[in-house]
Amino acid sequence: MTNDSMTNFASDFTRDGAVCVRGLVAPDLLQRVTEAVEANRADPSDLAQVASQSDDPGRFLEDFCNWQRFPAYLELANATAATAQALMGSKTVRLYHDHLLVKEAGTRQPTPWHQDQPYYDVDGRDVISMWLPVDPVPRASTLEFVAGTHLGPWLMPRTFMQREAKWFEEGSLQDVPDVQADRDAFPILGWELQPGDAVFFHALTLHASQGAAGLRRVVSIRFLGDDATRIERRWRCSPPIPADATFPDVLTNQTR
Numbered sequence: 737m738t739n740d741s742m743t744n745f746a747s748d749f750t751r752d753g754a755v756c757v758r759g760l761v762a763p764d765l766l767q768r769v770t771e772a773v774e775a776n777r778a779d780p781s782d783l784a785q786v787a788s789q790s791d792d793p794g795r796f797l798e799d800f801c802n803w804q805r806f807p808a809y810l811e812l813a814n815a816t817a818a819t820a821q822a823l824m825g826s827k828t829v830r831l832y833h834d835h836l837l838v839k840e841a842g843t844r845q846p847t848p849w850h851q852d853q854p855y856y857d858v859d860g861r862d863v864i865s866m867w868l869p870v871d872p873v874p875r876a877s878t879l880e881f882v883a884g885t886h887l888g889p890w891l892m893p894r895t896f897m898q899r900e901a902k903w904f905e906e907g908s909l910q911d912v913p914d915v916q917a918d919r920d921a922f923p924i925l926g927w928e929l930q931p932g933d934a935v936f937f938h939a940l941t942l943h944a945s946q947g948a949a950g951l952r953r954v955v956s957i958r959f960l961g962d963d964a965t966r967i968e969r970r971w972r973c974s975p976p977i978p979a980d981a982t983f984p985d986v987l988t989n990q991t992r
């Protein structure tokens with residue numbers, strides 16, 4: 737990628753809180769990540785959960801924190817860390833966690849509009865995600881963003897299916913607006929994607945996706961930059977990461 741195009745991505749990211757980078761991941765690494773996704777689906781961790789109703793024709797499977805079991809996830813973090821660095825304008829980039837998000841063909845369950853950071857145990861502005869599908873994703877089932885919301889306040893995190901406020905006390909944060917009910921009122925961004933394309937977004941950017949007609953397998957890598965610090969929460973965060981966990985420096989391959 738040229739310096740000029742990186743500068744454009746960084747200014748779009750600063751303004752919108754989300755950008756799409758085409759052809760970022762090479763086919764050989766993509767193949768290893770796809771194999772890791774299949775191995776992960778066959779052997780989910782204790783953190784795995786099904787985030788769709790039992791009568792949904794497709795399941796929405798999520799899993800977290802598997803980079804130590806599936807080295808291709810760490811390789812993916814290494815391969816995309818320089819882009820995360822440039823977008824954050826950070827000197828350092830650490831791997832916070834990986835997140836598997838598979839919507840099987842026919843999944844009706846939408847991912848509701850939400851910000852990520854209120855579910856996490858980190859403070860600071862330098863928290864960014866890279867969302868990489870290993871299947872083609874049509875515009876109808878891609879991840880969507882409300883541009884500019886990364887510059888606004890933290891919004892109430894709720895459980896995806898029952899809509900419970902389990903992280904912050906009810907009433908203590910503004911609720912997420914009903915974007916879906918009035919889509920034209922919001923500057924919504926979203927891209928049809930091919931395998932190898934990646935979307936980067938700030939941890940406070942409001943985002944969502946609809947169901948998926950075809951299989952939609954995604955690995956998301958969550959990165960921490962210079963000013964991100966871990967904080968102790970009184971509640972179980974999503975994902976719950978042990979207090980003594982180390983986050984690999986994915987720019988230089990060291991664990992800190």
Ligand SMILES: O=C(O)CCC(=O)C(=O)O
Nearest residue numbers: 837847852867945954956
């Ligand atoms: O893949 C999805 O449908 C949701 C993704 C998401 O919310 C995230 O990566 O934070």
